Amino acid sequence: MSVRWTESPSTTDPSLLRLGDCPPSSITVRPGGSEAVFNAGFDGCSFRRLVTEDGIVFEKELTLMASSKVSSVISLVVCEYERPVDWSPPLYDPVTFHTSGQGNLLFHMNLMNDDLSGVAHSTTFSLGSLISITATVEQAFHQPLVLLLEECVASTTPKLAQDSRVHPIISNKGCLTESKNTKSRFLPRRNLSEIRLSLQAFKFAKGEEVYIHCKLVAWDPDVMDSGKKACHYDSQSRSWVLLDDPSKSALCTCCDTHCRTRRRRTMGKSLAQPVVLGPLTIKD
The missing domain is CATH 2.60.40.4100 (Zona pellucida, ZP-C domain)
Incomplete structure (x- = not known):
């Protein structure tokens, strides 16, 4: 999963962003804006996996860490694709x-x-x-x-x-x-x-x-x-x-x-x- 977060003008420290329990893979701060990019495998970052008859869904919250240790949710990140006929859980x-x-x-x-x-x-x-x-x-x-x-x-x-x-x-x-x-x-x-x-x-x-x-x-x-x-x-x-x-x-x-x-x-x-x-x- 690749997730790109941008903000302009920048009011948030992008280093405090987390996709599940993963920090950004890269951070860019420019005058007037900032960007954080997450590149994560579905077996990491504590993604939740939901398997249905026709599809496989991976989801996790994009959050902002706070000094109070209570993170605020910015967005729910969801990746869904068609379930292959011969697919079975990696477990x-x-x-x-x-x-x-x-x-x-x-x-x-x-x-x-x-x-x-x-x-x-x-x-x-x-x-x-x-x-x-x-x-x-x-x-x-x-x-x-x-x-x-x-x-x-x-x-x-x-x-x-x-x-x-x-x-x-x-x-x-x-x-x-x-x-x-x-x-x-x-x-x-x-x-x-x-x-x-x-x-x-x-x-x-x-x-x-x-x-x-x-x-x-x-x-x-x-x-x-x-x-x-x-x-x-x-x-x-x-x-x-x-x-x-x-x-x-x-x-x-x-x-x-x-x-x-x-x-x-x-x-x-x-x-x-x-x-x-x-x-x-x-x-x-």
Whole structure:
């Protein structure tokens, strides 16, 4: 969904606009007017989905945040399209979608198309191509949390066992180890409740069904340390870079050794959930 909001003359701070729980993708402020643009997938921003016999409707309010923490509704945003004959809810499609819940949190993980505008239509990738993956957490009325990918491995089985063949992707408390010698990297966030990964297709288990097993962690964004982070390797600077704040990339220096979470009295409790994405196939 793409939503463009304009106001002329400008009387509103566009950075305070929210589509569901998503901030604007871009903001433009000019003399005499302002504009906010939202680009959102239907699996994010807490969209409501209504499925009828003939159509599928996604809707959410466009709101303005207020200092009183009570948002005012500007407009109801609705996107409706004809329901395909063979359509079924993504929740029941194990090929490209995973959903699981913990408490009042709901975790999602998807294989996406190249521009991340929607769920991928194919699960077959050429060796060396880029695989786009998005993970999100719906927080309902929970305090704001940042979503992290703490561990990820590829395997040839939907369930991990001691004798499972595995290929490490993310390890050491959020280090994208696959980025050390490939083009794999984390992509800039659109909001804290989402993390996006561009993963270069690897040689592991070519031609076989591959499953990606990840541990998703929802965490207090104000309490980040070397044990709760998202880091990828930058080949130009030859150093590890922190996704959310490159100026604090010192938190990533342990990626080549061993990363630990520092114990603090103020540290909040992490909410973790294992997810499995797949199967997908990598071919020459």
